[in-house]
Amino acid sequence: MIKTYNIYFDDIFNGINVKYWSKVLLISIIIISIISMITLPSLGYANDYGTATYPRVIIYCIEDYNGKANDLERLCAAADTFASTLTSNSSAFVYILQNNNSRPIYWWTEEIGGTPNVYEHAYQWHYIIFLGHGSPTMIYFGVDDTHKILGNVNYVGLASYWYINGAYYPEVYFHRVTFYSAPKWVTLASCQTLNLTSSQLNDILVNDFEGRGGLSNVYLHGIVGMRSDFLDVVKNLLGWIVYDAAVETMKDYATRLINNESIVNAWSNAVLTKQQYSFLGFSFQGHPAAVTLIIQGYDSNGNLVAQIKYDTEKMYTIGTVYADPNTVIQSYLDNGWKVVVTWEHIKW
């Protein structure tokens, strides 16, 4: 015999003020949404390796050099274009610091005079982009900050280290300063910053990657930049911009990242195709460069058993991202493997 029951909607809410609790629910959702909007940019991480649920990108762009160098025209427009292109089709969060808001103290280590614990500091972000004046191993800002050794200066030396109170400290060391941060890639859209001699390359590896503490201190996955000059704009005789080179380059870079190209390929292809202009039938080509690494593990018989090539790494949430080099190296050593780290300075 089958029993049937009639259940009425009103029975469920019997004794409950539905109208009142609907309002409570609605207000709760609004409050949670507001809190999420404020806190997500700095709290949205999934695990111990500083991996966010989305890529965190900071861009420093300088057009106005306050008379310290010639002003540039379209580098902040290029930063905006990169940000809008990247965020239009990915979960990336992009924070742009323009002109005087971009400062050397946001790149220096604490011992040198930097402020790694502030939100604007490069070490708080996964992907760091600089657009401004450069020269081999150097980037330039429009404002002075107080460097503990150099006094008031407007530049940052990627290959520099200093002797303070009996110890050597790197001027720049991309490492984790909070639970949430772990810089992965640096992009230097500036002239010749990666046009390096062997000794400059070595200094960048020892300082920026290893923090003068060896392989167990390596967090950074790579740096991409220029071995040649970085073109801002091309003009005609009337002063009109006839080719918006920096904007085109950064737009193409973001598009390639979204389209799942590796960071090295996205940057080099964007530069090779967009840092290019022609006259009289001839083309004049800008040339990219990159510094990154390969980690290989060999067992006791000398067989290659594992390897990670960071030049194939893509942007987080878009493609494959590897664990930080120090973690990989330690895990290989824990397995009893010989570890071979090959640093590569690639110039196109």
Add this chain to the structure above:
Amino acid sequence: MRHRIRIISLIMLLVFIVQLIFVASNTLSASSMHNNIYINNSIQGMRLNNIVGERFSIYVVGKYDTDVLASRMIGFVWSGGSHGFVRVGSVRAGGFLVDVYRSADVKIYVSSHGFVRVVVGDGMSLPFLAYSVIDKNASLLRGFLEDLMGVRGLHIVYAGVGGEKSVTEIVETVYPNGTHISSGPVVRIVNPFDKYYVVLGGLRIGYPVKIRGVDRDRVGGGAPRIQYLELLAPRITSKYSFVVTKNMVEEIKKYFDSAFKTNVNVSKLVIIDAYLLLSEDKNKLLPTLKIQEKGTGNVLWVQLDTDKTIFISAATYASSDIGSDEPTINIPTTITGSDNELNNNILITALIVAGIIGISIITLKKKRH
């Protein structure tokens, strides 16, 4: 009669527009990587003011028969050996009409202005031997180019090794017992080539000669000695010289002021590179100056003619320490696509023109009735 003139004018206008569309739609591809190497000359680094009174040469450029030029290049690449090839079409790149020749294992691109690219196989897979080893003092290259360009006593400068890309490697090895060994740096060049410059009257032709040699001992008989060759060797028919005047310098200053909306102090203008480049009509090799406002990233290119200067371009770089130039000509690298592109273009143009003529005839006939 009036209708006929109108229709004919209409046809001509439409044909012109179609041609314009095809010329404008020629796209350029990225070129390979080359090392920037300064070829020093007496005016590089000189203040613009100081070139007043300097004497420069202008070289008048003739045209090659591209069939003959292709044949001579094959002779140089194969060291005098014969090698059959046929002309398969033309491509237009950067304002150059480039004829394309091919055989089973070689592709040759030549323009009547003296641009040449020869690619044997894929240009990189034959056993490599540096051309600077094959032709130790570049005497073979010099003799060939002197004969080709019609210039005696040509000066050839070796400018080092270039390549598609170079990788400098530093290796750190860590053993489980904590032993740590470092080695390097080692430089690895991908698809290397030797680079030379042809120097005329103290200035280099801006476009470098790029050559990738073949280790013939490892290939066997009949192999070429070169697997990749690229150069610009205009045929020089005559030359004349001129002296830079104060007016020319003032003209350049005006270009600078106009392009960068400034009033530059002419003493701050410095020549950061100087080389010979073809004129816009491609009939002359003209001295081309890259001029920078000192301490800024603002740069201007001008060409010098006998009694005038020609504004070429202006640009702003993110540096005040700006390198030298290495112009290239971007030829579409996929020969099949490029050849077919032209053939397809001709076919499409012919169809469109035929269609336009047909419509015009029908319209004309209707009007008559």
